[in-house]
Amino acid sequence: MDQLKLGKSKVYSSRIIYGCMRLNDRNSSHEKVNADRLIKEVYNSGVNHFDLADIYGTGECESIFSKSLKNNSSFRDKIILTGKCGIVLKNQNRDTKYYDLSFDHIVKSVEGSLSRLRTDYLDFLLLHRPDYLLDPEEISRAFDSLKESGKVRYFGVSNFSVSQILMLEKYLNESLNVCQIEINLKNLESYTNGILDLCLQHNISPQAWSPLAVLNNVLNKNLSEIQYKNVIKELYIQSKKYGCDPEAILLAWLLKHPSKIFPVIGSTQISRIKKCISSLKVEYLKEDWYRILEKRNGIEVP
Numbered sequence: 186m187d188q189l190k191l192g193k194s195k196v197y198s199s200r201i202i203y204g205c206m207r208l209n210d211r212n213s214s215h216e217k218v219n220a221d222r223l224i225k226e227v228y229n230s231g232v233n234h235f236d237l238a239d240i241y242g243t244g245e246c247e248s249i250f251s252k253s254l255k256n257n258s259s260f261r262d263k264i265i266l267t268g269k270c271g272i273v274l275k276n277q278n279r280d281t282k283y284y285d286l287s288f289d290h291i292v293k294s295v296e297g298s299l300s301r302l303r304t305d306y307l308d309f310l311l312l313h314r315p316d317y318l319l320d321p322e323e324i325s326r327a328f329d330s331l332k333e334s335g336k337v338r339y340f341g342v343s344n345f346s347v348s349q350i351l352m353l354e355k356y357l358n359e360s361l362n363v364c365q366i367e368i369n370l371k372n373l374e375s376y377t378n379g380i381l382d383l384c385l386q387h388n389i390s391p392q393a394w395s396p397l398a399v400l401n402n403v404l405n406k407n408l409s410e411i412q413y414k415n416v417i418k419e420l421y422i423q424s425k426k427y428g429c430d431p432e433a434i435l436l437a438w439l440l441k442h443p444s445k446i447f448p449v450i451g452s453t454q455i456s457r458i459k460k461c462i463s464s465l466k467v468e469y470l471k472e473d474w475y476r477i478l479e480k481r482n483g484i485e486v487p
């Protein structure tokens with residue numbers, strides 16, 4: 186599979202990233218996930234980059250992933266591991282969910298992730314969500330400390346706005362290489378809110394979370410039932426035209442943007458993951474891109 190450099194880092198990632206948020210789940214066929222087998226098959230299909238976070242399964246997803254690292258001693262060196270921190274979940278002793286990007290929280294969160302993963306370093310650490318009360322000087326100190334100790338190689342953000350990224354960059358010694366955001370046919374804000382433009386301008390690699398969202402049939406306020414049906418119909422029409430599956434069209438649609446979006450897919454079914462990977466072979470036409478946009482918006486562009 187094609188590999189591309191992530192942002193200003195020296196790391197080459199497969200264009201498709203595997204998201205490990207559902208490793209402790211049952212899939213849409215209600216089967217318990219065989220995580221070790223899944224991770225192996227995903228890797229053998231050409232994916233070398235795995236996305237995690239301290240909160241996935243309240244830490245369980247990292248522990249599950251660590252078994253694959255333990256079962257194969259050379260695996261760690263062959264893959265890229267991204268971790269995230271900054272969300273504090275409710276638990277028995279805490280009745281409020283909140284965000285925390287303080288020095289202490291960032292450093293402790295990374296140490297917790299490394300211990301659950303049983304590895305010495307993360308390739309990338311992303312700030313999961315912007316803490317309303319973030320102090321950029323503390324974040325800068327935390328990044329410097331994690332870099333110096335070798336616990337994190339490179340840094341990035343997730344769900345940050347353009348102004349939050351610009352502000353943070355003023356304070357950091359480390360560069361931001363990655364910006365992970367929701368991009369799918371339910372949520373196209375990034376095409377117009379300036380974030381993809383900023384990624385191009387600052388050499389930050391955008392990563393799209395929940396890229397398949399429209400296929401799982403869960404509607405939201407951004408997509409009416411009629412828009413949803415028209416999009417799905419068009420995906421099937423185009424999949425016949427290109428001789429691939431609708432998943433491949435959906436991802437080809439994301440891959441088309443010049444900022445070089447890296448989709449982070451979270452399916453737990455290897456057959457679906459392979460359909461997604463086949464998107465890399467689709468030579469997708471601009472006209473078809475706009476046709477999907479038109480079906481999605483229910484109106485042609487002005």
Ligand SMILES: NC(=O)c1ccc[n+]([C@@H]2O[C@H](COP(=O)([O-])OP(=O)(O)OC[C@H]3O[C@@H](n4cnc5c(N)ncnc54)[C@H](OP(=O)(O)O)[C@@H]3O)[C@@H](O)[C@H]2O)c1
Pocket residue numbers: 203204205206207212213214236237313343344365366393394395396397398400401402449450451452453454457
């Ligand atoms: N930074 C952030 O704030 C953030 C937020 C959310 C997620 N993420 C990252 O992004 C990754 C991907 O997120 P995601 O799992 O929501 O993305 P996704 O790949 O868009 O969706 C996967 C889910 O949709 C289901 N699905 C896909 N196609 C389907 C179909 N045709 N019919 C029925 N179900 C279908 C999958 O079921 P099967 O498993 O059965 O295929 C799975 O539950 C996560 O693992 C995580 O790493 C980041």
